[in-house]
Amino acid sequence: MRSVRLRCYACGATATLDERKRCSCGEPLWIDTDPSGFEWPDRRDPGMWRYADLLPVDPPSGVGAAAGGTPLVRTPRLDVDGRRLFVKDEGQNPTGSFKDRGSAVGVTYAAAMGRERVGTVSHGNMAMSMAATAAGCGLECTVCVPADIPEERLENIARYGPEIVRVEGDYGRLYDESLELREIEFVNSDTPLRVAGQKTVVLEICETFAPEPPEAIVLPVSSGGQLSAIWKALRELRSAGLIDRIPRLYAVQAAACAPIVRAFERGNERVSSIEPGETIAYSIANADPPSGTRALAALRESDGAAVAVEDRETRAARRRLAREGGFNVETSSAVAYAGVRRLCERGEIDAGERIVLIATGSGFKERTTDETSGIESRTIELPELSTIG
Ligand SMILES: *Cc1c(COP(=O)(O)O)cnc(C)c1O
Numbered sequence: 569m570r571s572v573r574l575r576c577y578a579c580g581a582t583a584t585l586d587e588r589k590r591c592s593c594g595e596p597l598w599i600d601t602d603p604s605g606f607e608w609p610d611r612r613d614p615g616m617w618r619y620a621d622l623l624p625v626d627p628p629s630g631v632g633a634a635a636g637g638t639p640l641v642r643t644p645r646l647d648v649d650g651r652r653l654f655v656k657d658e659g660q661n662p663t664g665s666f667k668d669r670g671s672a673v674g675v676t677y678a679a680a681m682g683r684e685r686v687g688t689v690s691h692g693n694m695a696m697s698m699a700a701t702a703a704g705c706g707l708e709c710t711v712c713v714p715a716d717i718p719e720e721r722l723e724n725i726a727r728y729g730p731e732i733v734r735v736e737g738d739y740g741r742l743y744d745e746s747l748e749l750r751e752i753e754f755v756n757s758d759t760p761l762r763v764a765g766q767k768t769v770v771l772e773i774c775e776t777f778a779p780e781p782p783e784a785i786v787l788p789v790s791s792g793g794q795l796s797a798i799w800k801a802l803r804e805l806r807s808a809g810l811i812d813r814i815p816r817l818y819a820v821q822a823a824a825c826a827p828i829v830r831a832f833e834r835g836n837e838r839v840s841s842i843e844p845g846e847t848i849a850y851s852i853a854n855a856d857p858p859s860g861t862r863a864l865a866a867l868r869e870s871d872g873a874a875v876a877v878e879d880r881e882t883r884a885a886r887r888r889l890a891r892e893g894g895f896n897v898e899t900s901s902a903v904a905y906a907g908v909r910r911l912c913e914r915g916e917i918d919a920g921e922r923i924v925l926i927a928t929g930s931g932f933k934e935r936t937t938d939e940t941s942g943i944e945s946r947t948i949e950l951p952e953l954s955t956i957g
C-alpha cells in the first residue's frame with residue numbers, strides 16, 4: 569500500500585484520504601501522484617493494471633483485475649467530413665462501463681485497509697460496478713438509490729447481491745453526507761480513489777497513439793469525475809515528458825440537463841446547479857455536478873469546449889453508431905457522438921484531426937425501443953427461403 573496524499577487542483581491545499589474527500593475551499597480533492605520518471609510500462613498486468621505505477625494500490629485479484637484494457641477502434645464509417653474517428657469502447661469493461669476502473673481502485677484500497685464494506689450513491693452503472701467489484705474480492709457493498717427509482721433499473725444491480733437502500737430526500741445531500749460516514753468506504757462519482765482509477769482510460773489512449781496524442785477527446789459528462797480523471801492523467805503524462813501537448817477535451821451533455829455547458833457558454837468561473845428537464849440520457853442527468861467546476865477548468869485549460877445536444881440528435885447518433893459502426897452503446901454514450909457532429913459543424917475540430925470518442929457504456933443492459941423506427945421484420949414459409957436477400 570502506498571501512502572495516499574490528496575491535493576486540491578484549485579487552491580493547492582493538501583489532506584489525507586482519511587481526513588476528507590473534499591477541500592475546505594469546497595472543491596474535490598484528487599490524489600497527489602508523482603509522475604516523474606514514469607515511462608510506458610513493460611509490465612504485463614492485465615487491463616488498466618499495467619499502469620499500477622501511477623495508481624495508489626497494487627493490482628487486485630477478482631473481477632477488479634479485469635477492468636480496463638478496452639479496445640480503441642478506428643471506425644472510418646463514423647468519420648465526420650474528414651475528421652478521423654476512433655471509438656474507445658468502454659462498454660467492454662466487466663460490468664459494461666468505464667466505472668469499473670474507478671471501482672477497482674476504490675474497492676481494492678478499502679480491502680487493503682481492512683474495511684469490510686464499501687458503498688456508493690448511484691442509480692445505475694456505478695452501483696452495478698461497485699457491487700460486482702466488491703463481490704469479486706469478498707467485501708460487502710451498500711448501494712444508496714433514490715427512493716423513487718423504477719424497479720427495472722435495480723435488476724442488474726441486485727444480481728450482484730448488494731444491500732440496496734432507497735433514500736428519501738435530496739440526492740445531492742445524500743452524495744455529500746455519505747462521504748462523511750466512517751464505517752463504510754463510499755466510492756462515489758468524483759471521489760479521489762475513483763478518479764485515480766479512471767485516469768487509466770486516457771493512459772491507454774495515449775500509449776496507443778504514442779508519441780503523438782490525438783487532437784481531440786470527446787466524452788459525455790455528468791458529475792465531471794471522468795473528465796477530471798482524464799485531465800489529471802494528461803497533466804501527469806505531460807510532466808513525465810510522454811506527451812508534449814494536451815489534447816483538446818470536449819464535454820457533451822443533454823440539452824435538458826446541461827449545467828456545465830451553461831457555465832462554459834456564459835464564461836462563468838463556477839458551475840452551479842440548474843433545474844433539470846427530462847432526457848433519454850438519464851445516466852448523465854446530474855443537475856448539480858460535484859466536479860462541475862473542475863471539469864470546466866479542464867475544458868478551458870485544454871482549449872476544448874462544452875456542447876449540448878437534443879434527444880433527437882442523440883437518437884440519431886445511437887442509431888448511426890449501431891448501423892454504421894456496429895457499436896451498441898448506452899444512450900448516454902451516444903450523446904457524445906451527437907456532440908462530435910455538432911463540434912465538427914461548428915468548426916471546433918478540423919478535417920484531418922483525430923478524435924477519440926469515449927463510448928462510456930454498453931447498450932446491452934439498457935432497454936430501448938427506438939421510438940422513431942420500431943423493429944422491422946417479416947415472416948416467410950420455409951420453402952420461400954431462396955427468395956430472401
Ligand atoms: C457515469 C457515466 C457517465 C458520466 O460520467 P461522470 O464521471 O459522472 O461525468 C457517462 N456515461 C455513462 C455510461 C456513465 O455510466
Ligand SMILES: [Zn+2]
Pocket residue numbers: 576577578579580581591592593594595
Ligand atoms: Zn481547495
